[in-house]
Amino acid sequence: PPPLNPPPSRPPLRTGNLRPRLNSFVGREPELTAIRSELQGARLVTLTGPGGSGKTRLAEEAAAAAPQAWLVELAPLDDPRAVPGAVVSALDLRETVLLTNELSSSHDDPTRLLIEHCAHRSLLLILDNCEHVIDAAAELTETLLTHCPGLTILATSREPLGVPGESVRPVEPLPPDPAHRLFAERAAAVRPGFDPSQDPQAIAEICRRLDGLPLAIELAAARLRLLAPRQIADRLDDRFRLLTGGSRTVLPRQQALRAVVDWSWDLLDDRERTVLREVSVFAGGWDLEAAEAVCSPPDVADAVGSLVDKSLLIAAPGGRGVPGMRYRMLETIGEYATERAAETPALRLAAQRRHIAYVRALVEAADPMLRTGEQLPWIQRLETELDNIRAALARVTGAPDLADEETAIALTLNLGWFWWLRNYRPEGSGWAERVLVLLPDRAVPDDPADPMYWPRMNMRLLALFLTVENRPQGLVITDEERAYVERVRDAFSSPTPQGARFPGIIWPFSLFHLGGVSDARAALDSAVVNCRRFGGEWELGVTLMFRAHMAVDMHGNMRGLDDDLTEALDISRRVGDRWMRAQVCSAVGEAAMARGRFDEAKEEYEEALRLAYEVGAYAESPFLTARLAEIAYRSGDRETAEKTLDVASEEAEQYAVVDTTAFVGLLRAHLALADGEVARARDLCDGARDVSKEGTPPPQFEAALGLIDVRITAAEAGPRVGLALLLVVLRDAVAASCAEAVTASLVDAGAELMARSGDLPCAVRLFAASDVLRDVQVRPMPERAEYEAVSAGAREALGDVRYEAERAAGAALAHEEILAELASGADAA
Incomplete structure (x- = not known):
């Protein structure tokens, strides 16, 4: 007969406890491949990253193909001693022991039980969310790996476990394309029929500002029940209130963005919290030297390293020309740290002051080096720190507790040449205007005995220097403005050491504000003498x-x-x-x-x-490229000229160099006119003139633009109408003290138009007058070809004696007589 109490049968063999997911897994294909490959060789792989970066989901997807994969959720634990028991429960070992009656002395010791179970099995164990029980998780991991040769562990944590043989793989934010796809898929789930193409810019902004964090993106997509994508994007400055209401079936800390970051904050000690608050004053990143200058704890390097380990700071090599590591925060973490810093106003204010002092020391050290052979690494250093520089300037020019005239002037003066050199001139002009607001009323005379006299004067001159690049000509339009510019000029124009250093050396250019262009050469002569006496x-x-x-x-x-x-x-x-x-x-x-x-x-x-x-x-390179195009044009290499103009045009647009854009338009007008495309030449000429009004074109450009306008006008309406316009252009060029080569080109144009009008003797006289203006300079092409053709025809028509007599008469013409000659052929209308 059968026994009365048969032994229980063994439970069926389980192959893991990973649950099927109810939504899709988006992106991460390269990471998945890399993790699966690494699990073939490493016995411990730890995925690290900030909260919400998708570590858990990525680990589960990577383990999905494993024959024995077991997920151990450590997040609910509040006692590190419970870690081994949590693993036992995940593997259902207590139930197995009871059903099989596998009683032994080890069943009350979870670690021993795990060793006995795993020692002869090939398992993949996922230890999820280890950060709050990191020491216990690390100890158990090392013990199990030591005693269980067939065991592999995939851990997720905001910091590495620190176990020998550990392979750490940071989980980076999603790149733009998969982040957009994730948003679109989750959006379609809450709003059927959602079309991401309706507002791709808003979706891109959401994903970028949420740092590509999958949890944050999913929480934002859930808000589409109530808001449109643009409304969500516009409300991300208050993201912690906005992004709530995630799935009810996940942990509470995964239902709101704030709760995710709160979880990390709660795991920090006081030193780490202090440093995280203080580094929130940085913008765009910082290096260890900067952190040590700004943060108050004595062991800043250790605290920064700990915050990197805990995925609250991101460390990366500085890149080209920037030695060492640089640190930054995701925007979400940065906003959270700023909120936490606001809870300790005195601490934050002190950190901001130290940040300003650090930036000031940096720019003061960099400024003189920008003028040496060591300039390239210093330029790169300032470029790297631009966001911090801007933050410091914003505070000293606007923050109530930090606004300071002396510091604001010092920062701006030491950045002035960098702004000019690297084509940050519009931005520099804007900062200069903000600093000027802190200075006394410009209508009040300054006291030379005041220690702030020269800093303020330097500041005013620098502001004029930067502004002339960004406002059209005719800047000085009132008597008050004229008096102000004259006062600034007079401070530097007399022999003084201040006029022999930057920005003082550029005082002669204040004459362009005042319209005294003809006096610029004398002013520069004076400046050279002053620099020989006082300057470097x-x-x-x-x-x-x-x-x-x-x-x-x-x-x-x-x-x-x-x-x-x-x-x-x-x-x-x-x-x-x-x-x-x-x-x-x-x-x-x-x-x-x-x-x-x-x-x-x-x-x-x-x-x-x-x-x-x-x-x-980059403000200079487009113009230099355009000049090379002009040389190709004048040398007869049309193909090279057009290709080079295309490059110059692209660069001018990229770097917003308005004057070069206008110059390119002028040269294109010449090419179009040479091809007989008069209407296109007119459009290009008018376009160049319109663009030039946005910048500060020099007088010689106005004359060159006037010259092509004259030629186009003559092609449109005849030479006599062109001559009438030429009279105006030539008078303006002479009044603006343009070079003789410029005025001679205008006279040559007049000679050619006179020849076309049938007045060859006048044409010969004007060419001779132009020769006198040029002195020994050779005519460029294509003007030289015009000169040779007209001269040969005139000599043949007039005969050698008459031709030479007209040339002699033309060589003796004074300026007003040249204008009279042109006027004789111009259409009075």
Whole structure:
């Protein structure tokens, strides 16, 4: 007969406890492949990352194909001693012991029970959310791996376990494309028929500002029951109140974004909380030196390392030109840390003051180095710290408890050259305007005995210097403004050390505000003398370079130009400043262009462009490229000219260099007119004029634009109408003190139009007058071809004697007589 009490049968073999998911898994394909591959070789793989980054879901997906995968949820535990028991429960070992009557001395010791169970099995154990019981989880992990050779553990935690042999894989935020897909899929679940193409910009903003955190994105998508994507994006400044109401079946801390971050905050000690509050004053990232300057605990490096381990800070190499590691917070963590810092106002205010002091020390150290051969790493350093620089400027110019005139001036003056060099001129002008608000009323005379006299004057001059780049000509429009600019100019124009350093060396350019362009050469002569007396080599070299550019652009047939260029070039090589050398090469190129030496000009412009790219002087590079296009055009290489103009146009648009955009339009108008496309040339000319009004075009550009306008007008309405316009353009060019090469080109145009009107004797006289203006300079192409064709025809028509007589008469013409000659052929209408 059968026994009265048969032994219980063994339970069926289970292959794991992973639950089927009710929604899709989006993205992470590369991570999944990498984790599965790593689990083939490493026995402990830990996925780390901030709360909401999707570590748990990623671990489950990676383990889904394993034959024996068991998930152990540690998040509900509040006692580290319960960790081994939680693993026992997840594996159902207590039930197995009871059913099989496998009683032994170890069944009351969960760790021993786990060793006995796992020692001869091949299992994958997922220890999920280890951070709050990290020590206990690490101890159990090491014990089990030591005694169970077939066991593999995949852990998720906000910090590594620190067990020998551990392979740590940070779980990064979702890239934009899978983040957008996740939002769209979850959105469709709560709002059937949702079409993400209706507002892709809002969805992109949501995903970006939520740092690509899957939990935050899913919580945002759940809000589509009530709000449109744009409304959600606009409310993300208050994300912790907005992003609530997740799934009721998940842990409470996963139902709201704040609860997720609260969980991490609660695991920090007081030192870590202090440092997290204090680093919230940074913007865009920081390095360890900056953290040590701003944070108050004595062991900042250890605290920063701990916060990195706990996934509240992100550490990454500084990148090209930035040595060491840099740290940052996800926007969500940063907003949370800022809120926590607001709970301790005194602590935050002190950290902000130390942050301002750190930024000030940085820019004061960097400023002189920007003018040396060591400029490149310092430029990169300032570029890297731009967000922190902006934050410091915003505080000293606007925060009630931090606004400070002296500090604001010091920051701005030490950043002025960086802004100019790296084409942050509009931004620099904006900051300068904010600082000027802190200064006394500009209508009140300054006291030279006041210690703040020179800082304020430097600040005002720098503001004028930056503003002239960003406001159209005619800046000075009232008597009050004129008096103000004259007062600033007068402070620097007399011999003084302040006028021999930046920004003082640029005082001559205040004349452009005042309309006294004709006095600029004398002002630069005075500035050079002052720099030789009080300035350093860089200041002297830059002033010589400015004077050389002025000699090319203004009347005087470039007197003294070559001596200035030779000295400035020598100085630039000794100093090592690539920007200065690029500017000197550019001036050499312009002089060669004016003299018709295109090969030399091309070589100099190419060297200037190389140096400009190297130093990142992106305001200069588009113009240099356009000049190379002009050389190709004047050399007859039409294909190269057009391709190079395309490059110059793209760069000018990219870097918002308005004057170059206008210059490119002018050159394109020349090309169109040469092709006989008069209507297109007109459109290009008018477009160039419109664009130029947005910038600060020099007088020689206005003359060049007037010249192409004259040629187009003549093609549209005949030479006599073109001559009438030419009279106006030439008068303006002379009044603006344009270089003789410029006015000679206008006279040449008049000669060609006179020839087309049938007045060959007048054409010969005007060409001869132009020769006198040019002195020994050679006409460029295509003007030279026009001159040769008209002259040959005139000589044949008039005969040698008459031709030479007209040339002699033309060579003796004064300025007003040249205008009279042009007027004789102009249409009075």
